[in-house]
Amino acid sequence: MESQTENSGQEVLGSLGWLVDRTNQQVLGTIWLADNSQAISCAHLVVPYSTFPEALQVSFPATGIACGVKDMEFHPDFDRWMAKRIVGQSGMVPSYDLISQHQNVVALKLTNVLKPLDRDLMARVNAALILPVPSQENTLVSGQAGRIELTSVLQTLVNARNYGTLVLTNDRNQTVARMFLEDGKLTHAQFRNSRNEDAIYRLITSEIERFPFHFLPQSEASWCNFPPMVKSTTFLLMEAYRRMEEQSQLVQQLGGLNAVAVRVTEQLNFDLLPEEWRPLSAYIWNCINPEMSLGSLTRSLSLDGYSVLGSVQTLLSSGQIAIEQREAALASSSLPLVMSVESHLTNGDDVYALGIDPYSYQPVLMRAYIIEEFWQGLEHHMVSSASLPLELAGAPLVKDGAVVGIHCGPLVQEFGVYGDGFEPQLFISVASAFTCLGLHLPKPGLSGAFPAVPDSDVTFATESSTALSAVNAASSAKVAQSNSNPDMRATGSSDSHSTMRSKSSMETREISAPLQKFSSLFGSIKGAVDNFKKVPPPPAGQFLQAQMLRQTISSNKFAKTPDKTEFMTGDFVKFEVKTFEECYIYMVAKPSTSQPPKLLFPYTYDEDQKIEKGISITLPERVTDRTSGNHSGSGKHATAGVFIPASPGKEDVYLIASRKPLFEAFTMPNAEQIIADNLEECCRDVPHASAITLAVGVIIMGVEGDLQAIDTSQRVNILCMRMSHTR
Known part of the structure; x- marks a missing residue:
């Protein structure tokens, strides 16, 4: 056998x-x-x-x-x-x-x-x-170099204080790597998906033995859209x-x-x-x-x-x-x-x-x-x-x-x-x-x-x-x-x-x-x-699920984080939200500090759009003025994430899923504070990452203004996300 x-x-x-x-x-x-x-x-x-x-x-x-x-x-x-x-x-x-x-x-x-x-x-x-080879009129130098010779070519160009891009190609003249030189220094480099120092180390130790190359004199290069080497x-x-x-x-x-x-x-x-x-x-x-x-x-x-x-x-x-x-x-x-x-x-x-x-x-x-x-x-x-x-x-x-x-x-x-x-x-x-x-x-x-x-x-x-x-x-x-x-x-x-x-x-x-x-x-x-x-598929009637994305104070990236994470001062948090029903989404943050509550999404009237079933979106994802058309957001701004403050506490975020638009309610005076207080009271016993269904009239109770376009009897689904922090 x-x-x-x-x-x-x-x-x-x-x-x-x-x-x-x-x-x-x-x-x-x-x-x-x-x-x-x-x-x-x-x-x-x-x-x-x-x-x-x-x-x-x-x-x-x-x-x-x-x-x-x-x-x-x-x-x-x-x-x-x-x-x-x-x-x-x-x-x-x-x-x-x-x-x-x-x-x-x-x-x-x-x-x-x-x-x-x-x-x-x-x-x-x-x-x-x-691809066509650049003409000699447009290149300062060209040839072929192995990995050892490449360091000599770079050093020669640097010593001559040349400005421009050294391009390494394959046998079809496609760019394999590129390096930008400026006033006697190598400032930027790309090889495969690596940049700068990592790109140089990876290139010199790669399996590629020889590189056709040419040097294009230029004062700046559009591809240098990331920080220079240190x-x-x-x-x-x-x-x-x-x-x-x-x-x-x-x-x-x-x-x-x-x-x-x-x-x-x-x-x-x-x-x-x-x-x-x-x-x-x-x-x-x-x-x-x-x-x-x-x-x-x-x-x-x-x-x-x-x-x-x-x-x-x-x-x-x-x-x-x-x-x-x-x-x-x-x-x-x-x-x-x-x-x-x-x-x-x-x-x-x-x-x-x-x-x-x-x-x-x-x-x-x-x-x-x-x-x-x-x-x-x-x-x-x-x-x-x-x-x-x-x-x-x-x-x-x-x-x-x-x-x-x-x-x-x-x-x-x-x-x-x-x-x-x-x-x-x-x-x-x-x-x-x-x-x-x-x-x-x-x-x-x-x-x-x-x-x-x-x-x-x-x-x-x-x-x-x-x-x-x-x-x-x-x-x-x-x-x-x-x-x-x-x-x-x-x-x-x-x-x-x-x-x-x-x-x-x-x-x-x-x-x-x-x-x-x-x-x-x-x-x-x-x-x-x-x-x-x-988590398993949501219970019947739950419209949304959300995965927390965390950016620590020492990082420039957002990474997925488990639900039981204890957050720290300086963290930023976003949410990867998936829809299980076609709906409008409204994200309201209720800080633990004296900061006022905020509507984090949508950002404008134009972006108050119905989101299809099965779509995943990251919220909030940018900073913008909340103004559009004939309406004004009074200078309000959407934030790039939920900030974790220095004092211990718990930050609450409510994701409202509605079959009809509700953005009009949030444009009324003091609406964000009133709606956030209502949500806090109604969702007090709802666990993290769980949902509750409420009538619209309950969550906008106390908001004053022209709300005739909003059906207060319709029911909305509210997903509660809670982020605790002790330091």
Whole structure:
């Protein structure tokens, strides 16, 4: 039985593949087989190729099979026009805005025919994807530089007191990194999603060996829209060089980038770690869950390579991880995976991400947790903790033995929103894949697995054991070559794929087997995620739910915080509010101090709009004059959040959900004070995050003015949020 389980787990790898640009052999992302002739991936990966799919290749590294892409079926709600616009306007690659596009899913129709890359195709690809090179008249200097030479180029430009942007590009002249120099100093830098000092350290320790570059003289740059660096350029370059040198030594000491870090304890023991390495080590520990290669770690996180490998060395020295070697992923066939929409996904659930690393050919298996069930209030869009290399965008996420989601990539604009220690990642429910495949979702109570495949549909399989042996031998040879050059991109070649043939029947494969041995391992992030579990769906009649977002006095970010949080002086609090009924929302704050109550939302008459069911909004979110049209707010201002004062007490916020507009009542003299007092009295016994239903007449009792437009008999739902603070 053990051997059968092991074989079953190994066979899953044959269902995982890479999406490859045939013109430069770049691995764009990950695909997985959904049926006999279709694969699922992320739509943003293929948008630039939508008019010439023949420029793409799908390679299954575990079997050695390769095939072409015949057509693409985007999700109907994926905005291809907007995606193409983002591609055209993106200042840098990768474009993280593409990752967060709604319904970022595509079904690829596969073919066994790989058309030759003729001149016409190459010309079309180049015209679409290669950007023009700036003319020599507009550049001061250009060339190519390795990571060591790059520091010399920077120092030369700084010493010459040049003003302008040093641009590093890829082979298609797309900007990979950029640095602004001003009067003998490096002031701004960007690389991927990192800025300034972090960008320089990450760039110098990255996997990229050489950079085409050019320098554009300019007195200022529009992209420098964030604070400048504080460190001197000389110190910065010396520190970057030191990190690069120490990273090289760590790679040798740890056995190379293909070596795999494996957890050997269930929980992280901070007491065994040097104090200066504890935060970074916890960050890395959350990604080694249960294991990950060193190369994948350095490419998965917004950290420089030295910080990643230094943390690995620290964890290894403390005895909490081990370093092992892994063989390449091998399998005998490529068959579809089971998809399921029956597994209910909620905050705190664990899922597994599956893939194959294109640098080492090794399998990738990462346990992650669901952090947000409805990202931006969108159905099928969720947030997980699965930090993976960008080449694993499109990887399947597995729960209960079946695929339940598609990994898209990092939500860099939301780093820090969910807390520290991990980088939130977007994934989309497999229900969206059903739509791309033209399938109806299973009815409740029926199996959520993919339906039986009709006879005579094509599939991918090696023709004989002899052919399989040849494929495995070829794969082993590639692995040996990649081990000698760990930064080599591994892709299948167009002339090495096996032929496709019909089968009288087609099986799908469940994925539980390779996960069973990891079922007892939980990351240190698990407890943190549990703190953010949403309450069950609201009782009948409750219109709203709210999640508190806290910004401490020492931070510039708002992060989600548990309901039982004890707030501190100087904190700002916002609320992520989700609607369960179509309604108008009014937010009233009743401070514990002598400060008067305030209507925090809506801000103006124009913004007193009905909010649709299922929408999530953050309140309050800006500062503005409350004036509009013929009405005046008497100079009132909405605040950017609820401020926690110095004196101990409790701040109350009331969220009123009404089917009809009530803003007129708040424009009357002293209305905010009167309504807040009424709410305090009526809601005195209502617990935090609970709701009560009252008649409008009760909450506006005592307000004087022209209120004829307001129906005082209608009932409204009031959600009470209470924030206590003792210091």
